[in-house]
Amino acid sequence: MVEIASGPAMQGELAALLIEACSRAAGGGGCALGDPKRTGTPVRALAVVWLDGPEHRHLRVDVASLGSPEGTLSSREIEFRDEDPVPDRYRTAGLMVAALAAERAGAAAPPAATDAERGPAAPDTERDADAAPPRALGWSVGAGGLAGSGIEGGPARAGGWVMATALDRRSGFFGTLSASYATALREPAPGLSVQWLTLGGGGGIAAPVRPLDALVRARLEATVDWVVGSAQDPKKPPEPEIARGWAFGTRTAVDLLWPAESAVALFGSAEAFVRIHGTALEVHPKPRAALPTGGFTGMVGLQLRLH
Numbered sequence: 001m002v003e004i005a006s007g008p009a010m011q012g013e014l015a016a017l018l019i020e021a022c023s024r025a026a027g028g029g030g031c032a033l034g035d036p037k038r039t040g041t042p043v044r045a046l047a048v049v050w051l052d053g054p055e056h057r058h059l060r061v062d063v064a065s066l067g068s069p070e071g072t073l074s075s076r077e078i079e080f081r082d083e084d085p086v087p088d089r090y091r092t093a094g095l096m097v098a099a100l101a102a103e104r105a106g107a108a109a110p111p112a113a114t115d116a117e118r119g120p121a122a123p124d125t126e127r128d129a130d131a132a133p134p135r136a137l138g139w140s141v142g143a144g145g146l147a148g149s150g151i152e153g154g155p156a157r158a159g160g161w162v163m164a165t166a167l168d169r170r171s172g173f174f175g176t177l178s179a180s181y182a183t184a185l186r187e188p189a190p191g192l193s194v195q196w197l198t199l200g201g202g203g204g205i206a207a208p209v210r211p212l213d214a215l216v217r218a219r220l221e222a223t224v225d226w227v228v229g230s231a232q233d234p235k236k237p238p239e240p241e242i243a244r245g246w247a248f249g250t251r252t253a254v255d256l257l258w259p260a261e262s263a264v265a266l267f268g269s270a271e272a273f274v275r276i277h278g279t280a281l282e283v284h285p286k287p288r289a290a291l292p293t294g295g296f297t298g299m300v301g302l303q304l305r306l307h
Helices: 013-026 086-105
Strands: 002-006 045-052 058-065 073-079 137-148 157-168 173-184 192-209 214-231 241-258 264-275 294-306
Touching: 002 013, 013 086, 045 086, 058 086, 073 086, 137 173, 137 264, 157 192, 157 294, 173 214, 214 264
Parallel strands: 002 045
Antiparallel strands: 045 058, 058 073, 137 157, 137 294, 157 173, 173 192, 192 214, 214 241, 241 264, 264 294
């Protein structure tokens, strides 16, 4: 059973080329793509394939043989040339899966890939681990700055954000948890300042843009805002008057990450939010300040991919 964790295509024609090459070399029941639980035939080995790096030139294959007394995991990595066709890279991956599976089972290895299919190979590496092949779930964390709608009829807000993301690279679905802190860019009224903390959680779907080496994400989240307004009256002691409030809502966003396969990527996002109800802050003797029931936010920053 083969799982394609990353690369130009998780399924379709390229994935079919990988399975065809693997099945020809492996013999027996051949190779199949997908979840081992969905097959009714015995599974000899599990394989995970990565095609990463600039222009998807770095190939890595991990294979674990089921029932092997050693309980080990074999890995092999090679580097393609820029001129090597992408279909040939997938055929090479299929041959590598079959070869590693045969080695783990103690059988003779199937024919190796030709130079035309493989390109110059980096030194092979094998490692032992008491574990199954890594899952295709990728984790990342990002941080940066934001600016957007602030007080209704008043100043905008600016601040910073952090976001943790878990991405299923097979399906493109992902989940997020985020937090941000912002303050009004200027006082809505003399002596009045407003700050708020926003927490969000949700998910969406991600899709690669191959020509740009970018990743586009559509995101939907539920949010909660904790808002604090404080007023300083020069005629009274320095203790400020403070008002607090909560607001609940949702937001939709389109995120862009570039380069998509880099360990560190540039992040940009445009968000539109809607609050279920507005929050009004009344700090005597200052004018009433309220959060808008809807607005927009722009975000920029960096995202770090965790392994």
